[in-house]
Amino acid sequence: MQQGYVATSLRGITAKAGVNLAAVNYHFGCKEALIREVFERRLGPLNAARIAHLDKLEAAARGRPLGIEQIIEAIVAPVLHVSKEPRPRGTISLQLLGRAFSEPAETLREILPAQYREVVIRFKQALTRALPDMPDQELIWRMHFMFGTLSYTMTGNDALKLIATCNREDGDDAVAIMRRLIPFLAAGLRAPLPALQIKRSLPGRRAA
Amino acid sequence: MQQGYVATSLRGITAKAGVNLAAVNYHFGCKEALIREVFERRLGPLNAARIAHLDKLEAAARGRPLGIEQIIEAIVAPVLHVSKEPRPRGTISLQLLGRAFSEPAETLREILPAQYREVVIRFKQALTRALPDMPDQELIWRMHFMFGTLSYTMTGNDALKLIATCNREDGDDAVAIMRRLIPFLAAGLRAPLPALQIKRSLPGRRAA
DNA sequence: CGATGATTCAAACGTTCGTTTGAATCATCT
DNA sequence: AGATGATTCAAACGAACGTTTGAATCATCG
Numbered sequence: 001m002q003q004g005y006v007a008t009s010l011r012g013i014t015a016k017a018g019v020n021l022a023a024v025n026y027h028f029g030c031k032e033a034l035i036r037e038v039f040e041r042r043l044g045p046l047n048a049a050r051i052a053h054l055d056k057l058e059a060a061a062r063g064r065p066l067g068i069e070q071i072i073e074a075i076v077a078p079v080l081h082v083s084k085e086p087r088p089r090g091t092i093s094l095q096l097l098g099r100a101f102s103e104p105a106e107t108l109r110e111i112l113p114a115q116y117r118e119v120v121i122r123f124k125q126a127l128t129r130a131l132p133d134m135p136d137q138e139l140i141w142r143m144h145f146m147f148g149t150l151s152y153t154m155t156g157n158d159a160l161k162l163i164a165t166c167n168r169e170d171g172d173d174a175v176a177i178m179r180r181l182i183p184f185l186a187a188g189l190r191a192p193l194p195a196l197q198i199k200r201s202l203p204g205r206r207a208a
Numbered sequence: 209m210q211q212g213y214v215a216t217s218l219r220g221i222t223a224k225a226g227v228n229l230a231a232v233n234y235h236f237g238c239k240e241a242l243i244r245e246v247f248e249r250r251l252g253p254l255n256a257a258r259i260a261h262l263d264k265l266e267a268a269a270r271g272r273p274l275g276i277e278q279i280i281e282a283i284v285a286p287v288l289h290v291s292k293e294p295r296p297r298g299t300i301s302l303q304l305l306g307r308a309f310s311e312p313a314e315t316l317r318e319i320l321p322a323q324y325r326e327v328v329i330r331f332k333q334a335l336t337r338a339l340p341d342m343p344d345q346e347l348i349w350r351m352h353f354m355f356g357t358l359s360y361t362m363t364g365n366d367a368l369k370l371i372a373t374c375n376r377e378d379g380d381d382a383v384a385i386m387r388r389l390i391p392f393l394a395a396g397l398r399a400p401l402p403a404l405q406i407k408r409s410l411p412g413r414r415a416a
Numbered sequence: 417c418g419a420t421g422a423t424t425c426a427a428a429c430g431t432t433c434g435t436t437t438g439a440a441t442c443a444t445c446t
Numbered sequence: 447a448g449a450t451g452a453t454t455c456a457a458a459c460g461a462a463c464g465t466t467t468g469a470a471t472c473a474t475c476g
Binding site: 217218219229230232233238239 | 462463464465466467
């Protein structure tokens with residue numbers, strides 16, 4: 001996944017794994033089924049942990065809305081757990097999951113919605129309760145922005161890293177990154193609503 | 209670019225363009241040089257427009273710091289100009305530029321830093337002046353988050369779109385999306401600093 | 417017009433890919 | 447030990463890729 005789905009050959013995988021080339025087709029059927037299993041194995045526990053985290057928060061809140069930071073942390077904290085796996089598996093797993101969203105391969109486009117469905121529904125509910133004045137459309141877009149930032153950050157594909165004037169110190173510490181990410185996202189979610197959009201030449205019928 | 213660099217064959221490109229397969233190698237030398245030219249042709253004007261926009265703002269400000277929203281708009285507005293090109297070129301160009309950051313192909317990793325260098329430097333300067341109390345490290349990360357959100361949004365690879373409960377109305381209108389994006393990013397940039405990170409078991413020498 | 421250089425074209429080259437095959441090897445059980 | 451089913455392996459297959467080639471076509475100009 002450091003090179004994307006199509007550019008990663010089964011020959012490379014099997015060689016690195018120390019197994020025979022034909023093993024993939026014997027055990028998984030085809031390359032597509034292999035990557036599907038990889039994602040289910042990585043994404044399944046991750047999203048399950050997110051939902052479990054949210055369950056615990058909501059149980060503790062006893063019907064009261066959760067705080068924005070709490071909700072975001074329920075999404076982010078399980079990622080940190082993955083990142084702590086022994087090198088380089090942790091880092092690469094993050095890249096895998098982060099790139100999944102922008103991976104053009106058609107295969108992934110079928111896997112991801114199924115894997116993320118419950119997570120998105122649950123977090124949208126929680127955020128709707130935490131931000132009762134936010135229009136639904138606006139919230140959905142802000143969730144979209146939030147997922148984008150998170151997925152992009154996980155890829156580690158740092159646009160600024162390669163530029164000389166922007167040298168960082170603690171680039172590798174996932175915990176530090178996430179600690180910076182949460183306030184950023186929370187403020188974004190809480191941002192004042194954008195200026196009233198003018199539906200040009202469309203008469204009336206504007207949402208309250 | 210709807211399918212990524214490696215998955216896009218020269219045969220597909222030349223067939224769609226109505227030219228001979230060998231034309232690519234004749235005129236560009238190789239596939240890599242072709243994509244390089246595509247990016248320079250798309251990214252060059254876009255980033256030039258961003259810098260020009262910033263120039264104009266700074267000239268008008270006469271030495272006073274710019275507003276956060278102004279700075280963000282200087283990054284975002286030129287994107288809208290691209291999106292307005294006739295269908296489907298506008299949409300696809302955005303996907304191309306958005307995916308560039310997460311594209312695993314090694315080739316792009318050499319092109320992008322050169323193309324974005326000046327933009328990043330200039331905007332970091334402007335943001336530093338607009339947010340004088342923000343530590344340098346923090347600002348760099350927030351710029352990172354900002355670029356991530358923008359690039360992810362441009363890909364149109366909507367993680368939420370495919371989920372039934374999250375149907376949107378105005379998904380295609382790039383202007384509306386950007387109008388939502390700016391307050392989100394501005395609030396993120398202005399967010400209160402994250403809690404003091406505890407450098408565990410490392411004695412003293414903490415930045416002011 | 418006819419020569420010259422640039423461009424286009426169909427065909428082929430050498431690689432690499434995912435997958436298949438059939439024999440060899442291993443594990444398990446009577 | 448010997449039979450049986452699961453797994454491994456080296457080898458090959460057909461397809462698709464980027465690139466090269468050499469002839470055909472085009473444009474330009476003395």
